Amino acid sequence: xxxxxxxxxxxxxxxxxxxxxxxxxxxxxxxxxxxxxxxxxxxxxxxxxxxxxxxxxxxxxxxxxxxxxxxxxxxxxxxxxxxxxxxxxxxxxxxxxxxxxxxxxxxxxxxxxxxx
Numbered sequence: 001x002x003x004x005x006x007x008x009x010x011x012x013x014x015x016x017x018x019x020x021x022x023x024x025x026x027x028x029x030x031x032x033x034x035x036x037x038x039x040x041x042x043x044x045x046x047x048x049x050x051x052x053x054x055x056x057x058x059x060x061x062x063x064x065x066x067x068x069x070x071x072x073x074x075x076x077x078x079x080x081x082x083x084x085x086x087x088x089x090x091x092x093x094x095x096x097x098x099x100x101x102x103x104x105x106x107x108x109x110x111x112x113x114x115x116x
Contacts, residue, residue, distance in 0.1 A: 022084035030081040031072070034091055038098065039064050052114035053106045063102060071097035 043049055043060035050056060055063065071094050081087055108114055 022082055024080045024082055027077050027079050027081055030083075030087065030090075031077075034094065035065065035068060038068065038095065042098075042102070048114075051111065052109045054109065055106070063105070064098060067098045067101040068094065070101065 039061050042064055043055075043057050046057040046060070049060050053060075074097065075090070075094060077090065081090060
């Protein structure tokens with residue numbers, strides 16, 4: 001359970017950098033930026049991801065992308081997304097969904113540096 005909290009926390013933080021000014025952007029542009037930030041936020045520390053979850057950067061990236069696709073099917077996204085509050089809310093919703101799905105499928109190593 002704690003691992004899912006950490007993943008969800010990282011994902012939520014990655015969304016905040018996208019939402020500094022309010023602009024209307026296309027859904028596709030928003031999703032491209034969000035996906036890039038989400039993957040960076042989760043997979044950037046590839047050494048720890050490999051050591052604690054047995055995932056390479058490439059496998060981490062694939063898992064995040066695949067889970068995001070599943071979560072997008074469940075979410076209702078307008079054709080244009082307003083950055084700022086709306087972006088944060090949508091990013092939080094998607095990030096939570098992806099974090100929960102990753103925490104259900106990734107197994108944490110029993111190494112002491114991987115435990116919370």
